[in-house]
Amino acid sequence: MTARPRGDLRYWLAAQRGPLIAAALFAAMFALFVTEHPAGLSANVVNTAANKGVLLAFVAIAQTLPVLTSGLDLSVGSVFVLANCVASTLVTGSPLEIALGVAAVLGCGLVCGALNGLVVVVGRLQPIIATLATGAIYGGVALWLRPTPGGAIDEDFADFVTGSAGGVVPVSLLVLIAAIVLVWIPYRRSVAGRAAYAIGSSEQAAYMSGVPVARSKFLAYMLAGLFAAIAGLLLTCVTYSGEANALLGGSYTLSSVAAVVVGGTSLYGGAGGAIGTIFGAFVLRTIGDLLFVFDIDALAQPLFLGVVLLVSVSLGSLRLLKVKKRLDLYR
């Protein structure tokens, strides 16, 4: 049977539509931002933007994994904050201690993710409420670690991570790319990763087909914890300290859900991916930057952000106009 290149391209495009739109949106917005910014396309501007974007991107990737299984992780913000506090305690000292500290932070993320996985898979609790509860627990632990903001991180390490390689490419961006190449893409192409999509598409059918449902879901939540922890580590590098800021955590959690949606991943599961989410996160962050650059009144910014969020999630509704079978509107 010969390959049919035209048909293949058509299917690939259809599958990638969400991420492509998000990427295009981001490109347009970022171009606008850079044009309007007084300093233009300088390394500094790109670096600051990258650091902010990558922070949200990692938390959003964390959210993407359970969402693919048609679940949800409302504790990603809390894991993010907890990792921040842990990092501000452990990532100091000799290079060996720093390495161990980083490992500890990532390990903490994996443990939190595993706990989420246990509760959702073995406990069979609904993800929304289960992760809300575990989020409270992780927030509490973070608060116990850092009752008041403080702590420190090895400054050289932090400066390196938040700086630019060769004065041009932000290191945070490289870390993001590394995470995608070393973790996400192998996951996506592995049996466990595809199983996540299968479960999100139809858990019943996946089970009947012999897909290892429990193991795959558990892995998804565990990896979510890992990515959230990476974000927490990055945050520590940016702020040089740790703070058990529940409000920040909550805001990142909700923004991660928004980034997932803007990036083209369906909240019902089974379709989408981390790459689209990354662009979704970048879009959201660039909106904030654009508001700043266009000198929108600081007071009006939250309102503006809200409106843009509303519009961007409603854009998907345009496809409803094409629907010819009203019945299909109802699940």
Add this chain to the structure above:
Amino acid sequence: MTSLLRMEGISKRYGGVRALEDARLTCERGRIHAVLGENGAGKSTLLKVLAGVVAPDAGTIELDGVPVGFTGPAAARRAGIVSVFQELSLMPDLSVADNICITDPPKRWGLIDHRAQRRIAEQALARVGAEDIHPLAPVRDLPLSRRQMVEIAKALARDPKLLLLDEATSALTAADVAQVFGVLRQLRDRGLAIVFISHRMNEIAELADDCSVYRNGRHVSTFVAGSVPPGEIIEMMIGRDYSSVFPPRPPRRPRPPGPPGPAQRASEPPVLKVTQLSWAGRLRDIDFEIWPGEVIGLGGLDGQGQRELLLALFGALKGVRGEVAVNGVAVALSSPARTQLPGGGIALIPEDRKTEGLMLPMSVRDNLSFAAIDRFTRFGLIDRASEQTAIDAMIQLLRIRADGVDGPVAALSGGNQQKVVLGKWLMTRPQIILLNDPTRGIDVGTKQELYQLLHQLAADRAALLFYSTDYAELIGCCDRVLILYDGEIVRVLEGGALTEHNLVAAAHNLATEPAA
């Protein structure tokens, strides 16, 4: 020589319901074994136990003389048992190739090798004659019949020792069925053992080597196919005297009180008059009329617009052009809510009773009164007493088993569930009833009951429009059959011209024989 499969003493209870009681099944290599019985007889459960989906409460399963116990579908699969169920095991968002190779895909360096996987999928599809399906197409874009082909291709690609089929061909076209049967026979000749459940007697007659009959969860009898007369088989299944010819045909409708003759037609308007109905290129210039008391059938190959026509008449489609008139008055069917009309309105028995006709966790009672709830409501409040009286009457009329009535409707068998769907609509006292393949997947006994009900409804002057993939049903129940081809009515068959030959010919848009 030991049998390939021996199941003994299998029992399974779901709460208070005995699904299987000391059931047994023995299969040999290279034989096709049909499992027969009414809905609720335990056939599906038996196969699910074998497939590892359900764990039995008691009993033993032996494969080649070795006792096995399955912890889940994966374990059964490893033992070489592959199953195709009525509920498809396909993931709609994944591609055909991903679905076919969902477990144990070809790998390279630990990751899935998509190119090799695609080749496997193409081979699997070609084997069942479904080369037209593109391996990268997402399953959700395929119509139901194609999806079933993918499901079968997927099962065969696993190179099973024992293949289980539970109503696996229910949505297939006749051509597909012939193709699949050919492949199954080839595999049987090479030593594959097949166990299959079907309610289509002609399929069983055509394919099976051995038959086993079950009733109320117990094994009744096993015999070589063809050695027991059909009437006796039916009696074994139902357990009571059943006087009808095999394959069971619904009783031929007696003419009185039949549809009005030409003189009467001139004086009263048709209940339903459809003029130049078109939609999205899938329906083209449909014209027909139905008079009170008529049962009109929709025939033709699957996917020619029959289901869409019913949805259009129920207001579930957008952008429908043309005119629909009820009792002579034009109606704008912009949503199903608009099908409530003075004089009775239009009802639709939908395609999938589980997701479209019923609220599964809700009780049978609440489901029955749901569409007609406004009849019992005053100032927004429900009058419980009148509601329950009407529900009780409907339960009596439909002979729905009383012991499950306060429980969730999900616990009922397929046939009883369909009765609830019908009952729900009958409570709205409709004048026009649209039926979308209502007897699919329903056992013989309940089918008969449904036919009698429909007959009674027509006698009471309701008008029925009935889509069915079963020729015998169309011939037995309908006064007239409209054959659709590519969204148009190509032929209207009635009276003596309504034969299976003509139905098939018209379905393929060929010339038909005149009335005998």
Add this chain to the structure above:
Amino acid sequence: MMAALFGRIDKALLAASGCIVVLLIGGALYDRNFVSPDYLLQQLQVAAFLGVIATGVMLVVVLGHIDLSIPWVVTIGGMMSTAAAGHTGWAGELAIPFAVACGVGIGVCNGIGVAYLRVPSMIFTLATNAIAQGLMVVHTSGFAPQDHATPAMHFLAVERSILGIPNAVVVWAVIGAAIVVVLKRTSFGRRVYAIGNSERAVYLSRGNVRRVVVACFAISGGCSAFAGVLLAGYSTKAYQAMGDPYLLPAIAAVVLGGTSILGGRGSYVGTVAGVVLVTLLQSILSIVQMSEAGRQVIYGAVIIVMLLVYGRGAKVVT
């Protein structure tokens, strides 16, 4: 609901009630006054605010959706009622309906987004929450609002009229009774449960799905705004982010009361029990002077343990 479901909800109600009893005993052991009538009435009063919010949340959850705009709709309720009283000199009686109308308006927007635009409720209400926040930030120019609550608001939230029972509790009881009647005895209520089970089947049964969804979100918005009014009456003024602490407890209360987060199941009595449970839990944790960190951990842990007892999903088999 019917026998098969009755067992399940009953289990939740039983578990929640059992937990309440345990908390009462535990609290009493720590401090006798914990079970004094005065203190208990005070707890009910505090619970009433959460209860009013949870009423709206429950309705939306039974529908199969979720309303994450509660935090800032509550705040809008508080701020708009005090602002209306302050700026226009309206008598308090008009300020309250005005604030509730604002909440209903936002609820209608949520409903339209979910029912007509088909945006998942989680994300749409998130966006309206952000917009509500933005509007309030603009309104107050970022400062704490200086307007005062009206005497009527104070009356409802703080005073006690009948038999020494706080008015807030009476208000909650009235709202609760109305919701129970709606859910159990009206066709609207029947449709709410049905939509939670299967929107598609309701649509094909001539049910007007979209209108019911909009109505439920409107009620939820109204309840949240009204709770904001009560809160403002209680504290005599509104303050920034006054609704934030109520989101997680409201959802927890609804779920702990036996309502399935997937929709289609739940009883209001269970929600009441859930609200009381959550309120008592928070009180005990503050009385024993547990650190904030400990409180959070215990709060989360209790929710998980309770849900493990009766909130577990079915195994994935037909």
